[in-house]
Amino acid sequence: MATNHQNTIKKTFPVLGMSCASCAISAESIVKPIDGVIDASVNFATATLAVEYLPNKTNPSVLQKAVQSIGYDLLIENEATQQETLEAIHEKNFHLLKQKTIWAILLSLPVVAIGMFAMNIPYANEIMWFFTSPVVLWFGKDFFINAWKQTKHRSANMDTLVALSTGIAYLFSVFNMLFTDFWHQRGLHAHVYFEAASVVIAFILLGKLLEEKAKGNTSSAIKKLMGLxxxxxxxxxxxxxxxxxxxxxxxxxxxxxxxxxxKIAVxxxxxxxxxxxxxxxxxxxxxxxxxxxxxxxxxxxxxxxxxxxxxxxxVGKETMLAQIIKMVQDAQGSKAPVQKLVDKIAGIFVPIVIGIALLTFILWLLLGGNNGIVHGLLAAVTVLVIACPCALGLATPTAIMVGVGKAAEQGILIKDAESLELAKKINAVVLDKTGTITEGKPKVTAIKWLNEDTLAKQILLSIEKQSEHPLAEAVVNYFTDIKDIQLLSFESITGKGAKATYADESYFVGNKKLMADNNISIDDELQQQSDQWSQQSQTVIWFANSKKNLAVIAISDKIKETSLAAIEQLKAMDVEIYMLTGDNETTAKAIAEQTGIEHYKAEVLPQHKADFIKELQSQGKIVAMVGDGINDSTALATADVSIAMGKGSDIAMDVAKMTLISSDLMKIPQAIKLSRQTVATIKQNLFWAFIYNVIGIPIAAGILYPINGFLLNPMLAGAAMALSSVSVVSNSLRLKWKK
Structure with missing residues (x-):
């Protein structure tokens, strides 16, 4: 494993042929040790491999060969044709799976009818064998092929369980059919279990068909976006x-x-x-x-x-739509922290189940009396059938896929599953003022000059033209009838303003702190005007030369219509709201009072925003930072959950884990509610996946037999296994219709 990650390539490839969570673990474990691979992660629900590798040490073809060696495949076409190829493959596989399922069910029906109601008709065993053989050996052949490939790599997955259970039931029945005397001589009846072998295959194929259809619905948000x-x-x-x-x-x-x-194309x-x-x-x-x-x-x-x-x-991959699609795909393919634990369990699940099945057989052999060997084999087969890890593997990623897709449809872009899972825990939200609470379209409402002259206006315009601050743009837009002039020098002073030189004189534009730092005396008349504007929640900018103030400028930035309602909703959700601004104390206080924000800090420099977030985190708070500018990027990177405004700077959006495309604060309580719903769905899914196995496996092993003589039929176990996966995916899909 390389440690220098500077020239790595990150790519996502579709993985073909996976059937359960253990398959994902197998594919991941075969790729990770490859020389040159920095990190690899396989997501079962999205059927993708996200890999970071060194191009001088490995390439997609090497990764593909490794994955093919254990029975799966990797689609390594270029991104332009990948989606179409993938859809064509899925369509073909779904059609093939549908045909297999229909034929398996049709051929299993006479086997069940004879096995349950007409065991004594002439040649009953031979007829059942005739109908079962194509189901097990043809329609179910992929289970055996994949199980053998896994075995060669000392691995096991769902295919291993299906191949073992149906293979044992089929071979045991063939033996009993051909050598009936073997059991008769021992005083036992030669039972056959062809119906168990064929119906289990049929049910598992039906479960996979329903699962594929349901999984297709979870990614409908991506399809909608692509169709735009x-x-x-x-x-x-x-x-x-x-x-x-x-x-x-x-x-x-x-x-x-x-x-x-x-539709607009680009x-x-x-x-x-x-x-x-x-x-x-x-x-x-x-x-x-x-x-x-x-x-x-x-x-x-x-x-x-x-x-x-x-x-x-x-154009192409650079458009906002293309980037949104990529972001949603990456987020749907990313793993939530809870999934890491599930992956560990899935990795050891199949070997444990095989161990339980063997133990079940041995216990029945020792304690089961005359029918111990028959009951033992049946119970072992039932344990292998019922303990499918599919439901476990689908529990988290299907909920994440639906949650991220639903968020995208509502104009909330979520970069990864971790931030979606963590958002429900947010109990402190830090808001930037300009462009976040306010519209971010500041306008000059008034200027008071001590001695108004054209040169001073030209110098002020020239300084603000070179500044990147949003307030500077307001000044530039105000002076439409003035021409700028050539300055000798210009210097931006972070968090305070700007300094420039013209004709051997220094000029300053910025806040009051900049004036104090340069020992510029504040004129009483301008101070009075400044106080009056600040109390009206207007931002004040000072303009001075090296000796005295020349003017004071009032800039107003309207509060967004939805900011007040969003802040009220967050407070109702027991979330503390903090406002940080570089503006003066009076203006900050006025904005805070208008929006109902109790905690605020004025005259905060960009580097101090991150320090304030660390301070909140040290108090045990889960902090969300909401900002829109370059000056918010450090604070965004420091926060537990970072939220950028879609109309803000590209840097803020690059750093943030969530982006609100419309820059509407009402999306924040929506995102928190969606996070709570998604995490609740994950917990429900995991509960049902675990409880299903915790209850199902002991019953399959025959724990109820000594009490009431009940032994679970492998056919019912197959139906229950199929139902468990479908129920988990269906529960995830319920997220779509929740408000």
């Missing part, structure tokens, strides 16, 4: 002519025409025309958004009545 991309677009050529081309042929800079009712910016666009599948917001010149449009959104032309800015 049109196959073709109308390209506007340089001469003004229109040409229909495939979406793959679109390049950055191309001009594309969008007609009424059409991300871009409107050049001409205007229309309302339905962005609900990306943002979860039902109200269409008006798009005019210079407005951004996104792939997958639906144009309403108007038509417009836009320039392509992001």
């Amino acid at each position: 991309q049109p196959k073709t677009v109308v390209l506007i050529l340089p001469d003004g002519q229109q040409k229909e081309i495939a979406i793959e042929e679109v390049h950055v800079g191309d001009t594309i025409l969008v007609k009424p009712g059409e 991300d871009g910016i409107v050049l001409s025309g205007n229309s309302y666009v339905d962005e609900s599948m990306l943002s979860g917001e039902p109200i269409p958004v008006l798009k005019t010149t210079n407005e951004k449009v996104f792939a997958g959104t639906i144009n309403q009545k108007g038509s417009f032309q836009f320039k392509a800015l992001k």
Whole structure:
């Protein structure tokens, strides 16, 4: 295993042919030791291998050969064709499985009828053998082939259990049919159990068919998102002519025409025309958004009545839709912390079950009297049939898949299963002010000058043009009739403002702390005006030269309509709310009072936000940080659950584990509720998976026989096993319809 991870490649490959959680463990354990593999994780529910490897030491072909050696396969095609190939394979496999299941059931029906009601008809055993053989040896042959491949690698999975149980029942019945005298000479009746072998195969195939259908429904969110991309677009050529081309042929800079009712193909910016666009599948917001010149449009959104032309800015894998699909796929394929424990159990589950089956046979042989060998074999077969690890393997990942998919449909992007599981424990939420509680569209409402002159305005505009702070943009937008000038120098001072030089004089734009740090005297008249604006919850910026203040600027950023309701909901959920802002004390207090936030800190520098989160964590709190700017990235990385605003900076979204596409705070209580529902579903699934085996295995072994003479029929065990997997997946699907 390599330790230098600098030049590694991370990829996700579909795994074909897995039938249970133990299969996932087997595939994972065969890939992990390969030289050059840093980390590997196989998810049974999504049937994917997420692997990080060193390209100079290994490659996808090596990984594929390793996985093929134990009976599975790896799809290593490029991502563009992978999905289509995968769907075609799944469609073919589902059709084949359906045919196998139908034939297995049809051939098993006469076997059950004879075995249960007509054992004494002539040639009964031979007729049952005739119908059972194709079920076990043809429709069930994959179980035996895969079990043998596992055995060669000293491993075992569900196929091993099915092959052992049906194989023993079939061979034992064939022996009893051919050598009836062997038992008669010992005073016993030569029972045959062809119906057990054939029906178990039929039920397991039916269970797998239902499971495949149900698992297909868990990833419906991905299919919906993928269906949002049109196959073709109308390209506007340089001469003004229109040409229909495939979406793959679109390049950055191309001009594309969008007609009424059409889906937007790639991300871009409107050049001409205007229309309302339905962005609900990306943002979860039902109200269409008006798009005019210079407005951004996104792939997958639906144009309403108007038509417009836009320039392509992001195409292919770079579009927001493509990134959302990738993020949702990665999240659905990631493992929740609870899954790690389940994986360990699944890894030793099959060998333990085989051990219990052997012990059951031995105990029946020693204590079962005349029929000990027959009852022992039947009980061992029933133990092997009923103890399928499928339900255990599906319990967590199916719930995660549905939870992540549902979140995506509501405009909440979740990066990994861990943050979805952890969100339910959040008891402290730290909110940034600008762009999080407020709209993040600050506007200059007033400027008070001591001595107003054009040069001062030009210097102020020139400084703010070079600043990256969102408040600087408000000042730039205010001075539309002034031209900027060439500064001699410019320096950004984090958390305070900016300093610049023009004509041998220094100028400062920023907060009051910047003024104090540079010993600039505060004018009484400007101070009075500043206090008045601050009490009205407006942000105040000071402008000065090296000697005195020149002006004070009031900037207002409207509180979002939903912020108040979201904060009230979080408080009702016993979550403490904290607001951190670089703004002054008076403005921060006014915003806190308007939104009902009891805990707030003003004049906080970006590096101190992370320290504040650590302080809350040291008090035992599970902290969620919600921010939108570059200055929030350290705090986001420090928090237990990090939430970025979709309309914020790319860096914030890269760092955060969750992204609220619409930047609506109401999505936070929604995410916490969804986390609680998902974790509750996981617990229910695990309870049923465990309790099923805890109760089922002892009954299958014959624990009730001494009490009331009850011995579980292998056929019923097969039906119960199929039902357990389907019930777990169905319980996960219930998440879709919960509010």
